[in-house]
Every structure is written in structure tokens, then in C-alpha cells.
Amino acid sequence: MTQATTAIPHAEALARLASGATPTLRKSGLSRELLLERYHPDHAPAAAATLQIGANAGERCHPTLAELLQANALIDGFDLAGAEQLSTDVLVIGGGGAGAAAALTAASHGADVIMACKLRLGDSNTVMAEGGIQAALGRDDSPQRHFEDTLRGGHYRADPLLVAQLASDAPDAIRWLIELGMHFDVTDAATDGGTLRYKQAGGCTQPRILSYRDYTGLEMMRVLRETVELDPAIRLLNRCPAVELLSHDDGSCAGAVLFDLEYQRFVVVSARSVILATGGCGRLHLQGFPTSNHYGATADGLVLAYRLGAKLRDLDSFQYHPTGIAFPSRLAGGLISEAARSCGAWLINGLGERFIDELAPRDVVTAAILRECADGRGIERDGRIGVFLDTPRLARQWPEGIEHHLPALAHLAAKCGIDPATEPMLVYPTLHYQNGGVVIDGEGRSTVPGLLCAGEVSGGIHGRNRLMGNALLDIIAFGRRAGQRAAEDIGKRPLRRGDIEHVYSWQRTLVQSGLPRQARAPRLYPGPGHYPLHRNERSLA
Amino acid sequence: MSNTLRISIDGKEKEAQAGDSILQAHLKGDETVTANIGCMGQGVCGACRCLVRKEGERETATRLACETLAEEGMQVSFMDYYQPARVSRYGLEDIRDGWEWMKHLRDVFPEASNCRHCSGCDRACPKGITVQEGIALASRGELQAAAEVFDACIMCNLCTLACPENIRPNHVGLFLRRAHAAQTLRPGDLLRRLDQQRRGELAIDLSAVPTAQGERA
Secondary structure (H helix, E strand, O other): OOOOOOOEEHHHHHHHHHOOOOOOEOOOOOOHHHHHHHHOHHHOHHHOEEOOOOOOOOOEEOHHHHHHHOOEOOOOHHHHOOOEEEEEEEEEEOOOHHHHHHHHHHHHOOOOEEEEOOOOOOOOHHHHOOOOEEOOOOOOOOHHHHHHHHHHHOOOOOOHHHHHHHHHHHHHHHHHHHHHOOOOOEEOOOOOOOEEOOEOOOOOOOOOEEOOOOOHHHHHHHHHHHHHHOOOOEEEEOOOOEEEEEEOOOOOEEEEEEEEOOOOEEEEEEEEEEEEOOOOOHHHOHHHOOEOOOOOOOOHHHHHHHHOOOOEEOOOOEEEEEEEEOOOHHHOOOEOOOHHHHOOOEEEOOOOOEOOOOOOOHHHHHHHHHHHHHOOOOEEEOOEEEEEEEHHHHHHHOOOHHHHHOHHHHHHHHHOOOOOOOOOEEEEEEEEEEOOEEEOOOOOEOOOOOEEEOHHHEEOOOOOOOOOOHHHHHHHHHHHHHHHHHHHOOOOOOOOOOEOHHHHHHHHHHHHHOOOOOOEOOOOOOOOOOOHHHHHHHHHO | OOOEEEEEEOOEEEEEEOOOEHHHHHHOOOOOOOOOOOOOOOOOOOOOEEEEEOOOOOOOEEEEHHHOEOOOOOEEEEOOOOOOOOOOOOOHHHHHOHHHHHHHHHHHOHHHHHOOOOOHHHHHOOOOOOHHHHHHHHHOOOHHHHHHHOOOOOOOOHHHHHOOOOOOHHHHHHHHHHHHHHHHOOOHHHHHHHHHHHOOOOOOOOOOOOOHHHOOO
């Protein structure tokens, strides 16, 4: 992370803010396009590489991700000898909201399901989501507007068919969640069954974020997890990361190889269809940025799908959420939900100025904050640089607001040792979301037969910038679509044991291209990579 | 800030800096952590539940490692997750009939009326939820009030582990919360929108792809 060498001392900035003058919004002087081009991390020279092999050879990709995509497999043929054998109609890989929605839907359409989780069912970015979920329900709103906002927010680079499905699936996705027992905030409960409460999101023409307080993801995930655990058609395998996919002779997907960490052995799961719901890659800390992501977000699904030949897209496009915690350093990267800005909190630089419409799309706000910091108008506290999120002003205008509507913010501020009603929090952009991913069709199918994807691992839904509330919607809408498709394909897909012929072919390609064979992926866990599977591998080497 | 302290985690000595959480101390060193870790500081996933004993104290407390600061001489033991031998089974149909709430609750969680008021669940909860009161409300039939008690529950299952009567209080709470939403939440705006879509209205016009002109200044 490049930070300015100069910044305004915290005490000075604080005194300026406390003087009580109403901050003015400084004119940008740069078009949005120029702001993004000059200051957004995706456009930095350190963010550009070109893939040499695979379905996207010749295309742009983030170098850190390219290294993993072009790596060798973790396993070899002899690892499969003596492995435990399981078989099922549908194998779901990934224990977050998308995986749970896919598993439940496949099971309800008659499929036998195995759900494999790297950590534990529910350990995911879903449970951490605070802001909410988009659905166009208001009288002045429509799925059409939701569709148009999403396309515009993504800089017109999303697949319009997928976006149209996202927007029109939204009302039924909310109904499905309520039927499972999820709560949403309601206004005016006495009249007409009530109306769901809508919050404004950046880049949207209508307020359409539905939420449950500011722990919507927790409410969603605890309901989904309980439903999965109680479903007799779903066999749950916790602590079983997928280390490789299996293929048939025709290149289609035949299941996956898992590594069972409890018993320290490989498990071969033959499946008619595999649904990848492995999430994103924040824990790769691209360009040294802190991340808001869950421990497990290490791009595993992209690596597995790419090696099997699936086409990916937008591999150079990531979302850096504008308001990560900058101070204290032990919480750096932790997310302050957009809900705070949605409720009216301003961003203020070290000179006491506003410098951007706080509800502009996330990439624009991020670029604007990085610009302030690069130009020396950031605020420095104990070596950490950022800008202020002016919660004291919000608290003065809306005295009960923080406590009642932003309890997670209050909780977070307390952990930072800050009273948000009197002291602003220091914020800096944090790596939040992988905009691109595996190319899918309207039913979650990748370009590899038998391999489907749902949630953050898939691409094309959000273009090159995702709007608040569209991730929780994406995982439910496309999780359900993929689950249904996989269940309906039961009669069309074979249940035979596959092999890892595609890995051998990949290894030949690595040699031919002069790429190293020592680098191994997927990474599975952040950190030094000393876990049983690797010990096993070293002893075999 | 460079105040080094030592703590013991699962029997291993670790060095930490003052201000580190237990979880951050755990992550130092060359072993990759593959369990008991999740949201890393937000305190919403419950994966890093652990037993903590402070130096010089006899009592152990249950905590979330990501939300608890490391202290000199602390002893920490992470608590694995496992599938309990007996899982309360209920289906969606059991949470959808509002007239039979109390019967379903009794059928699925017959132990809920056996609470002996030991407060073990209250002490175990890292979120300060008044678990025992929630169970008392539930067995008195005040189901909505009981559901509300568990509003901020992260399902770490520590109350379930603590209960000598095998009540599984957090699952009782979630059962009541789910039943309440599934039976009572019928927002008018959602019903109207679903009905419009059912009648084929509001289909999206894919050709009306917006252009950059519509952007806000």
C-alpha cells in the first residue's frame, strides 16, 4: 500500500473538525473517469499482468491472482490411491450464503447433496455483511430501475442478462428468506402488513436496501445454517477444503477431491454436478491493501475452475471499500458499513473539507479518499493514514440513530476505543470484493459442463464495481438458480468416477510455457502454508 | 506499543504485543491456522470461541479470541466445534403453523422446561445475552419476548455446551425467531410486488440499457 509521506496530524485535523464550521464540499476538478484512472488501485502499474496459459491466455489479470491461476496442482495421482470414496448428485463447495442457498434448493428439488466447507458451515463473508440486500419493492421503484442502477454502477461492463435476472429474482429471494425464518426491518407494522424499511445505497436512484439492523448477514447466515444442518438430504463435511476438481474424458466436471483435516486424508467425491461457491480473494491482500474479508477468502474456486478449463472474466477488477478502519492498526481493514454514509455521515479530509459525494459509487469514493491521502490532505495517527468519517455530526443531527440503527458501528467504535458520538473514526479503503470471476450463464453454469458457480466466485453480475446490497442478493438469487439447475440435471449427468487427467495436461502446459511447477495452488489458508496436506506433500517429494 | 507479553495458547507459549487480540497472538508463528478462525475481529461468527484463564485467577471464562485482548500470563484453550450427539430435528412445516407454536416448541425442545436456573448459560455467553431469562420466557409461553432475547446471538453454542440439562438454548432462541418471522412477516410492499410479477408486469426491458448520460453530477 502506497501512502503519502505527508499528512496532517490527527490532533490538528481533530481541532479543525471540532471548531464547528460546516464543512464545504470541495470541487473535484477531475471527471469520475480521470479520478478512477489516476487513483483507483485497479489502474496502478502494480495491478497489471497478462495470463500466459488457460482459457483466458492473453487477457489482463491481477499479478497476485495470475500467480495462483497458473500454478501447479496440490495433489498428484497417487494421492487418490486409497482415498475415501463418496458419491452424490450434487456437490456444493463452500459454506457461505451462496453454498447454503444452492444446497437447500438442490435438496428441495430432490437431489442428494454433499456440502463441503473449508472451515465450518457459515464461516464466510456472508455472516459479516452488515449493510443489507437490494430488492426493488418501493412504489416509485421497479426491477427495471434496479437493473439500470446495477449496470450503471458496474460501468456498463456487466452481462445485462445476468443483471436482469438479479433484479427480477430479488422479490422472490426475499420471500424465500422470510419463509426460512429470516427477519427484516419493517416500518409502519400496523398498516397493511407493514412495509419493509428501505435504506439508500451509493449509486442507486431509489432507496432499496432491505436490512436487519446492521447485522443483516448474521441474521441471514444463522437462519441458512440452521436450515442446512436440519435438512436430512444434505450431508455436511466441515473442515474439508476442496484441493482439486475431477474430470471425465470429455473434459466435463466429475466431482472433487477434498482433504479432510480431522482425519488428515483425501476424500474423493464423485458428483453429477459440482457447484462452486467458494467466495472471493480478499485475504490475498492485493497490492498490500488491508482487507475486510473472512479468513477463508483465498480465491480457491477461481484456481480450481481455471485449471479445469473454465473461462473467467474481469480478473483485474476488485472492489476496495471506501471505509475500512485505519486506526488502530490491529483492526485495520475491518469494515465500517456503507450504512453509516447511507444514514448521512460525511467524509472529511485533514483540511476539514468534504471532497466527494459520499454516496457516489464505491470505486469513485475510494479513488477520492486515495487521492486525498496521496496529495497530503490525509490525516495521520500513529503512522496510520486516512480520512475522517464524521460520526459526531451524524450523532448531533440524529441523536438516537447510531445506537438504534447502527449498533454494529457503535460496537466497532467501542473496540477502537472511540465514542462515535464525539470522535470521528479514521478510515482508509480496504480490499472488499472480487468483481470478476467464473463466466456463468443465467443458470449458474460455467463453460465446463457439470461445473456451476454461485456468489462471489462467479463474474459478470456486477461489472467492474458492485453496489451495496447486491452481493447478498447475488448469493441468494444465483445460489437458488444453480441449485435448481444442478438438481434438474440429475437425469442428464453421469455418476461415474472421474480422474485428474486435466491436471496432467495442465502440468504439460506449464512445462511447455516455461512456467514454474513448484508454485502450488489453491492456497486454502492465508499464512505460511504449513498444514498437514503440505507436510504430506513434502515427504512425498 | 512495543510491549511484549507472553500467553499460552493450547499449551504453546506465544509472544504478543500489547493491544493484540488473542487471535492475533495465535496467528503468529509458522503453523497455519485451519480452524477456530473466521471473521477475525468482527465478533459475528463465533468460530474462535475459547476458554481463558487470566494469570493469578482460578476461574476460567468463555470468550471470543478475536474480541479479547491478550494479557501477560493468560492461558487460552480453543474449543472445537463438533456435531452434538443428539440434534433437535424440526422441519420448516414446524415453524409455519402459528397456532401450534407451543406444542412444536415442547416437541422439539422438551428439555426447555427443565431449566434449573444455574445461570451457566448466562456466564458462558460472550455477547452478554440473558439466555436463562429467554428460556424462562419461552417455557412460560411468552414466545415473542423470548425470541427477542436472542436477537444478537451469534450461534457460538457456548450456552448449549454449558447447559447441564441439554437445553440447547441458542437453538431454542433461533427456532422461536424463525417461527416468528416465517409466520408473521407479510410486508404489503413485497406482496404487491410479487403479485405484479406473477401477472407478468414489470418484466425488464433488456434493450433499455442506460447510458452514461443519466449519471448524477
